[in-house]
Amino acid sequence: MIARTFHKVIEFIFPPACPVCGAPVSVHGELCADCFGAFEWIDDPKCPRCGYPLVYDAGPNAQCPVCAAGEFDLEWLRSACRYEEMSRSVVLPFKHGGRIKHARFMSRAMMWALRDVDCDFDIVMPVPLATARLRHRSYNQATLLARPIADVMGVVLDVDSVHRIHRPDMGHLTSKQRHENIRGVFSVVNPDKVKGRKILLVDDVYTSGATLSELRRVLMRAGAKSVCGVTFCRVVRTV
Numbered sequence: 001m002i003a004r005t006f007h008k009v010i011e012f013i014f015p016p017a018c019p020v021c022g023a024p025v026s027v028h029g030e031l032c033a034d035c036f037g038a039f040e041w042i043d044d045p046k047c048p049r050c051g052y053p054l055v056y057d058a059g060p061n062a063q064c065p066v067c068a069a070g071e072f073d074l075e076w077l078r079s080a081c082r083y084e085e086m087s088r089s090v091v092l093p094f095k096h097g098g099r100i101k102h103a104r105f106m107s108r109a110m111m112w113a114l115r116d117v118d119c120d121f122d123i124v125m126p127v128p129l130a131t132a133r134l135r136h137r138s139y140n141q142a143t144l145l146a147r148p149i150a151d152v153m154g155v156v157l158d159v160d161s162v163h164r165i166h167r168p169d170m171g172h173l174t175s176k177q178r179h180e181n182i183r184g185v186f187s188v189v190n191p192d193k194v195k196g197r198k199i200l201l202v203d204d205v206y207t208s209g210a211t212l213s214e215l216r217r218v219l220m221r222a223g224a225k226s227v228c229g230v231t232f233c234r235v236v237r238t239v
């Protein structure tokens with residue numbers, strides 16, 4: 001009773017507001033209808049392996065050209081929405097500007113994106129940040145997204161099995177250069193924790209796939225059983 005009264009007082013002082021635009025909403029952390037409608041959520045049809053949105057439904061096993069060519073190496077990947085104007089306006093302040101309250105609706109959208117895959121993981125692992133960058137930013141945005149997912153699934157959140165060394169930003173590089181630039185930045189420091197485990201990697205944006213691909217490579221070499229991924233948004237290029 002006291003807790004409920006206290007909750008009502010908090011709601012009175014801080015009424016629930018859309019984390020993006022500040023409009024009133026019914027529940028803390030939820031998007032208002034206008035903001036929700038402005039995202040390009042990735043629904044079916046999509047590639048069953050990498051989650052790439054397909055133009056038409058060619059059946060449950062119809063893969064995108066990249067997967068069909070054997071050029072995708074994660075077990076599978078899911079993303080909640082496309083990387084476009086709206087998602088960019090949310091992700092950049094979340095990543096660099098301390099807008100950590102976005103984590104709530106972003107992680108919920110990512111759980112929605114996982115609705116059609118087998119979620120029997122042993123470990124949920126945010127993509128690690130290099131120590132220097134973590135110190136500068138004071139938080140790893142991928143961990144903020146991974147923690148609620150691990151909580152809901154009731155599995156271990158692993159933030160210390162893999163270390164990352166600092167390399168300059170990849171923003172201006174081509175896809176090929178990104179793959180070369182990321183090579184060797186990750187090292188598994190607790191192989192016993194990942195050996196034989198099914199691992200879900202978590203990140204905010206999927207761009208070229210270079211980061212998740214390299215992280216998967218070192219985890220598989222350390223004996224992981226399988227490596228899948230989920231991101232809030234993904235760049236969708238014509239393939």
Ligand SMILES: [Zn+2]
Pocket residue numbers: 018019020021022023031032033034035036
């Ligand atoms: Zn809004």
Ligand SMILES: [Zn+2]
Pocket residue numbers: 047048049050051052063064065066067068072
């Ligand atoms: Zn695919």
